[in-house]
Amino acid sequence: MNTDYATEPNPRPPLEGDQSPDTVATEPAPHAPGTAPHRHIKADLAIIGAGSAGLSAAAGAAMLGLNVVLFEEGEMGGDCLNTGCVPSKALISAAKYAQAARDSEAHGIKSGAPRTDWAGVQAHIRKAIDTIAPVDSQERFEDLGVTVIREHAHFSDRNTLASPTARVTAKRIILATGSKAAIPPIPGLAMVPYLTNETLFDIPELPSHLIILGGGPIGMEMAQAFRRLGSDVTVIEMGKVLARADRAHAEIAAQAMADEGVSLLENHKAVSVSESGGQISVDTERGDGERKSVTGSHLLVATGRQAITDGLALEAGDVETDKQGILVNEKLRSVSNKNVWVLGDAAGMGQFTHLAGWHASVFVRRAFFKQRTKATSLPLPAVTYTSPEVAQVGLMEAEARERFGDSVSVSSFAFDENDRAIAEGKTKGECKLIIHKGKLLGASIVGEGAGDIIQIAGYAMSNDMKVQSLTNFISPYPTRAEVVKRAASAHFTDSVFGKTARTLVSLLQRIP
Template sequence: MKRIKTDLCIIGAGSGGLSVAAGAVQMGADVVLIEGHKMGGDCLNYGCVPSKALIAAGKAAHAMEAGDPFGVTAAAPKIDFNRAKAHVADVVKTIEPHDSVERFEGLGVNVIQEYGRFISPTEIQAGDTIIAARRFVIATGSSPLLPPIPGLDTVPYDTNETIFEQTKRPDHLLIIGGGPIGMEMAQAHRRLGCQVTVIEGGKALGKDDPEMAEIVLRNLKSEGIEIAEDALASEIRGAAGAIEVKTHDGRVFKGTHLLMAVGRKSNIERLDLEIAEIEVENNLIKVDAGLRTSNRKVYAIGDVASPLQFTHVAGYHAGIVIRSALTAMPAKARTYHIPWATYTDPELAQVGLTEAEAREKYGAKLEVLRFDFSGNDRLIADGKARGLIKVMVVKGKPVGASIAGPQAGELINTWALVIANGLKIGAVAAMVAPYPTVSEINKRVAGVYYSPRLFESNTVKRVVRAVQKWLP
């Protein structure tokens, strides 16, 4: 058995683990990185990257049918589903070197390609190597959650870990789960020529502002996607090419293929956390504000430690851990400033509090600023002037923003910056945006805060009239 002593040992080479490894080794630490599966983790191989590549293929197909308002004759796209999936594979392959063993070994990281498990509170075993470290970071991520639906084990099904490998187009794709993954895959597959039915036990896109979610859902339905809400799956039956999903209220949905997209579970089974005296709560590793576990030598980051299971959260956590573990400076993770986006068309994005959350917390102190995308000249020119932005403001300070519309995932960045830094609404109102751009939407909604104060105030009008009398 080989033994290694190191400054920092990281378990998991997904986005969070790779960020910690790259930052730590370049700052002078001795780093060991353990990964028993694929470098790059879920995001590169099964999540953010391939899903956005498939969405791009779907957009290209949809564009051929959407030219009529511009005087461009619509044409039914000839879709080669196999080539669309080849595009997905090419995108992953292009990004792979950035996350590769070779790159990280070139940086000076000792990469061990084995699964790791704790054998004591201060040691991990990976293959035939035992690693003792000053600090450990658990960054093992999450994987698809498979609920105990009777019959699921009797039919073929996909998850996000297998759907991108399917090169034959499904005739009719059934998707159980109406969250971001389910809705993104629904639209991408529909635009690539599949019939699609989404089966959701509660409300589709239920974690977002319902007014904003409805804008997105309305468009998905207009494209021919069937969305069944309050449809909790009770039984799955059939065989390849002929699958049925029965719900608790007696409805039966028939299709040829099945995608399970009901949520995620943290990857903790292999770690033997009890040996390391690490506590788990609700299937997540329990951490304090500094992301330390009950074992003070061990940190946990990303999906394995947070209900906010986003790649950018794992990257944010990595920065917190680097500061704490390498410099011994205090660092705490926050959540109120974390944005997220769903990359349907139109997109859906959120940062901070939703309107309902803000009303519950602040009551009458809350002002909700609204601006409809129909007032944006660039989107009018593009034929996409449909959407809405809402900004929740308390005493001049934004506490949340919700956006549904084109480029919502880009527009939300301004509000993420504002909320993270405690800026006031005037900071956005003072911004000069180039004309015509979609980003003017942010400035226009900020202007809504000042309109009644300037244009509906009798005091302002009296002052202006008085000043005019004194002007030469």
């Protein structure tokens, strides 16, 4: 996980009342024989959750010399390291090697059909996790000066968290509890052995037929990966797959997956689930009443995620909630208890590791440097790691037109005109820029490496650069990232090469 954080240099001197580590005291309260003594700790910052947001905030505060206590009852690194981003991308990488073997003949290389060693794939996943784990480890954070308590914690009052062996009173409290898979109330689902991201990577054998409920990023990434590894795969989605992406770009990715053999059942609602003879069946119904039944060896539920708030005793902390979760403002503070901050998935503003890291940066900037940064201060990128990848930042075309009408213009450039893409034989996709009065409102890219390329547009938007700035640099040839410059240049084609420009050039040619 990335525990970097962005602040300004020259941190403020300690304010009166700032506590140093020597404020940690062990109460001489009686305790049961064989158990740890109960400690009462006074801290500058107490955090629940050692995922990306919690770790980044803890590192930032500790490096500024503050007294930090971090509670984590599960694995250090949270969902992303252990059951989310890292294992899923390691799996996708393994699947790409399998697909490369299938595609190699088109490049003049004969390698034969790939055979998946599932245990070997799992070893590759485990190695990726183990390599990153030290960065998120308890030892590293204790070396930074953080008091790490590997226990469940909850509020005992507005400023205090309690665990089985500790009671922490803090000036500021962060809830960075993350999210978990949301399980839909489908009849029969609770009676079958379904999978979520928390269990998917530990299954003992490669599924012969994996059924996936949900056609969002997680469902689509895992669908293509398991198909490439040799599983039959069916995705059941009650609407359109990748519904939050640019529609045209989502369809390019979906068609690529269908061409590889993934069965996509769009506009199909799962109405019941059952198991018989070790096989799982999902009955679906389409909007027009058509019914279909799908039977497979494994079922993955990927229908969204929900913030984890169980067992926090939020009422005791005067932290208000609604049906969606904890109520926070754009400053990431609880609307009812200003001493409480909510970061990452628990804030309900998006479920991305990079957003969690940004939330930690917002916290450090606001809490310690008194800056006015907000959770919404920068545009949020999102990437679905299928092949081709689907990446976006800012407003999509439909959103922009709804907000600004016909004054929105769109400029595109296709990968089948990009020389690097042609040389590699991976020409599916395009770059699309959404523009309003010279300002870049958003961008969407579908294609190989889209997640890396979208950062050019994100950088320009984050720094209030005009679209013209995307034409004013030298892009190395041949690279895929040239599509951004070419799409931006296309926006100015008429003004640079149109009738007015030709007239001007004709007049200028008369000057000796």
